[in-house]
Amino acid sequence: MAEADPPGYELPLLLFAGFRSLIDELHRELAAHGHTEVRPVHGFALQAIGPYGASASEIGRRLGVSKQAAGKTVDRLAALGYVERADDPTDARRKLIRLTPRGLDVLTRSAEIFDRLRATWVDRLGAAQVNQLETSLRTVVPPTTFPVDVPGWFG
Template sequence: MRVPDLGMLAGQLMRALQEELFETLAEQGHPDVSPRHGTVLAFLDPKGVRATDLAARSGQHKQIVGTILDELVRLGYVTREPDPADRRAKLIVPTERGIDEITKARAILAAIEERHERTLGAGRYAGFREMLQQVTRDQRAWRQVGATTAWQAPMA
């Protein structure tokens, strides 16, 4: 069997995390949220945030964020309210239901991380997180590195 590459491993990790997170959220009273909604809910601010800022924070296109926000409004997780700093703009504000979901999601994710830390040990888990963050930063910078550099074989 082929050893999974970085993309496969990252995808498998993300799907496994989402599976546990959203199944547990469903058990805790939020059966109507999905990973799609999580891409926006994870970046909300209790005081509100503009949709354009949510798009930038989440890395999603504005149109996709707008569609997800329409769903979250319909489900009762967020409201659109006038921005006191700019009456032309709207703030996306989590409702009480939205705050409950966000609070529970963060607690579930913290419990998952604690479980992995216990399994690997505090030092190894901290090192894993540090390396994963570095790989993520390096990958996000791929355009600056350049396509030719990215495809060069490593020096032996």
């Protein structure tokens, strides 16, 4: 007798568990490199700020949260030394949130760690299986840029 298909609810839970295991390991490694207080939401915020900086309103839109919620996250990142506020050279009325060298360091280290974590999956599953997983996900995931609005989406 053929084994029944697993229940549909398992797919999102397995995808989330895979995501969570990668993020948890990322943060263990970041902590070992001196980034002990950075949290997953901070990573999304740093991505939303980007290499050229952004206003609090832009960060809120990119994260899918209010300007006030974005401002609280920016305040925390500033207190931790990951971002700074600066005058916007194109508009004297607004402040630009920019990454500091510490903010750039955490993003650079994160990219390196994600490469190592992917390599670990390749070691465990095989390159063909990981490539197939990524190809399959690209087939079913809308072809847009990678979303950073997870904080607002979960909220």
